[in-house]
Amino acid sequence: MKEVHFYFKDLKVWQKAMDFADQVIQLTENLNTDKNHFRLIEQLESSCASVAQNIAEGKGRHTDREFIQFLYFSRASLYETTTLLNLFQKRKWISDITLEKLEEMAFEIVSMIKGLINSLK
Numbered sequence: 369m370k371e372v373h374f375y376f377k378d379l380k381v382w383q384k385a386m387d388f389a390d391q392v393i394q395l396t397e398n399l400n401t402d403k404n405h406f407r408l409i410e411q412l413e414s415s416c417a418s419v420a421q422n423i424a425e426g427k428g429r430h431t432d433r434e435f436i437q438f439l440y441f442s443r444a445s446l447y448e449t450t451t452l453l454n455l456f457q458k459r460k461w462i463s464d465i466t467l468e469k470l471e472e473m474a475f476e477i478v479s480m481i482k483g484l485i486n487s488l489k
Contacts, residue, residue, distance in 0.1 A: 374424070375427060376423060376424040376427035376428065379423060379427065379484075380480065381423060381477060381480040381481060381484055382420055382423045382424060382427075384473070384476060384477050384480060385419040385420035385423055385442070385446075385477055386420045387473070388416060388419065388420075388470070388473045388474065388477060389416045389417045389419060389420055391469075391470065391473065392412060392413070392416035392449065392453075392470065393413055393416065393417070395462065395466065395470075396409050396412060396413055399456070399461050399462070400460070400461055400462070401459075401461050408452065408455070408456075411448075411452060412449065412452045412453070412456070415445045415446075415448040415449040415452065416445075416449045418441075418442070418445035419442050419445045419446050419449065419477065420442075422438045422439070422441040422442035422445060423438065423439065423442050423481075425438050426438025426439055426441075426442070432488040432489075435488060436485050436488050436489070439481050439484060439485050439488075440485070442481055443478060443481050443482075446474050446477055446478055446481075449474065450470075450471060450474050453467055453470055453471070454467065
């Protein structure tokens, strides 16, 4: 059987983004909400997954310029995710400690994305 290898999986930033998405999705499975806010929860899940998805899609493009554009999309999705997490904390659906932990992960990913963009320019 032929071994298949996707090179985006070698990127540490993609690996971190996958871990981040996994943590956020796990969080949504146990949200402490008194009402059903399905659209916000779905948006949070979508935006956190989009971080790694855009890195992978960009890596599959033909030029560094295209890859950089998808890294910017990835960063934007990370900012969207962080904003939603702050809203969830403000609504007391997640704790201050949970928000802090996820923001630390997000900041590390943003820094890695920035470094990758700078290395490609």
